[in-house]
Amino acid sequence: MKKLDGKVAIITGAAMGMGAATAELFAQNGAKVVVADFNEPLGREQVSKINAAGGTAAFVYVDVSNAEDVEKMVQFTVETYGRLDVAVNNAARTPDDKPLAEMNEDVMHQLLAVDLKGVALCLKYEIMQMLKQDTGGSIINISSVSGIRPQPRNPMYIAAKHGVIGLTKSASIDYADKGIRINSVAPGAVKTPMLMQALEHFGFDPVAYAKQLSMLGRFAEASEIAEASMWLASDEASYITGAVLNVDGGYTSM
Numbered sequence: 001m002k003k004l005d006g007k008v009a010i011i012t013g014a015a016m017g018m019g020a021a022t023a024e025l026f027a028q029n030g031a032k033v034v035v036a037d038f039n040e041p042l043g044r045e046q047v048s049k050i051n052a053a054g055g056t057a058a059f060v061y062v063d064v065s066n067a068e069d070v071e072k073m074v075q076f077t078v079e080t081y082g083r084l085d086v087a088v089n090n091a092a093r094t095p096d097d098k099p100l101a102e103m104n105e106d107v108m109h110q111l112l113a114v115d116l117k118g119v120a121l122c123l124k125y126e127i128m129q130m131l132k133q134d135t136g137g138s139i140i141n142i143s144s145v146s147g148i149r150p151q152p153r154n155p156m157y158i159a160a161k162h163g164v165i166g167l168t169k170s171a172s173i174d175y176a177d178k179g180i181r182i183n184s185v186a187p188g189a190v191k192t193p194m195l196m197q198a199l200e201h202f203g204f205d206p207v208a209y210a211k212q213l214s215m216l217g218r219f220a221e222a223s224e225i226a227e228a229s230m231w232l233a234s235d236e237a238s239y240i241t242g243a244v245l246n247v248d249g250g251y252t253s254m
């Protein structure tokens, strides 16, 4: 018996990076996976890769900041695989790069629309479906160490990631009695396109920076974050809700 046998899972932002690694790991462990992303070509490539490896996956277009898209993402999941048991709300924009006094209002708006409202919208429609089924479920919201112990110069990203933890705790209280467990994973620095772009942008040396950002002296692999989400999604984490799991090589304790 695999850890996620029989479960149907949505993973947002699964065209690349951590979401893609999570979709692969979930499929390897028996889940039927919906790869939800606004990057259609890469999302479809990811689905082909999973299906070619013997998994079960389908693609749906979603911009998580758009309520209609998010509602359709859940509808597509139910039409394709019959139900929804697990969701990993992972999609987010690359962090901003200026302190508040220099910030442009468009950046404020876009970051909050995707990284915070996007998670709230996904929670709303996922929970509605889980309530309809009345069989519980597990939802994992991807926050960040920036939601706990921030670095300088990402005010809106930091605010959004603190907000993701707030949304997680709030929703976990409201739906615990319906058997819906809602948790957050807070990754440290993970080797994905998002991190590599940020390092290049700020001119940081990856080797030196990895030592500052982890007791283990290296960046995480995307698969190491996916493992944490899989455990929270599985029945092995049946007594865990409202929690924040730091997967950060010790960064928040340094």
Ligand SMILES: NC(=O)c1ccc[n+]([C@@H]2O[C@H](COP(=O)([O-])OP(=O)(O)OC[C@H]3O[C@@H](n4cnc5c(N)ncnc54)[C@H](O)[C@@H]3O)[C@@H](O)[C@H]2O)c1
Pocket (backbone or CB within 6 Å): 012, 013, 014, 015, 016, 017, 018, 019, 036, 037, 038, 039, 062, 063, 064, 065, 090, 091, 092, 093, 094, 114, 118, 142, 143, 144, 145, 186, 187, 188, 189, 190, 191, 192, 193, 194, 195
């Ligand atoms: N990489 C890191 O070091 C790191 C650290 C902590 C937290 N995180 C968080 O982990 C998650 C995944 O990050 P990543 O590094 O894999 O990012 P990434 O940029 O490599 O991938 C993000 C994915 O989300 C998709 N996406 C972006 N906006 C979207 C939208 N509006 N609607 C639908 N899809 C959208 C992109 O197309 C892409 O596939 C994010 O929530 C990020 O904030 C990343």
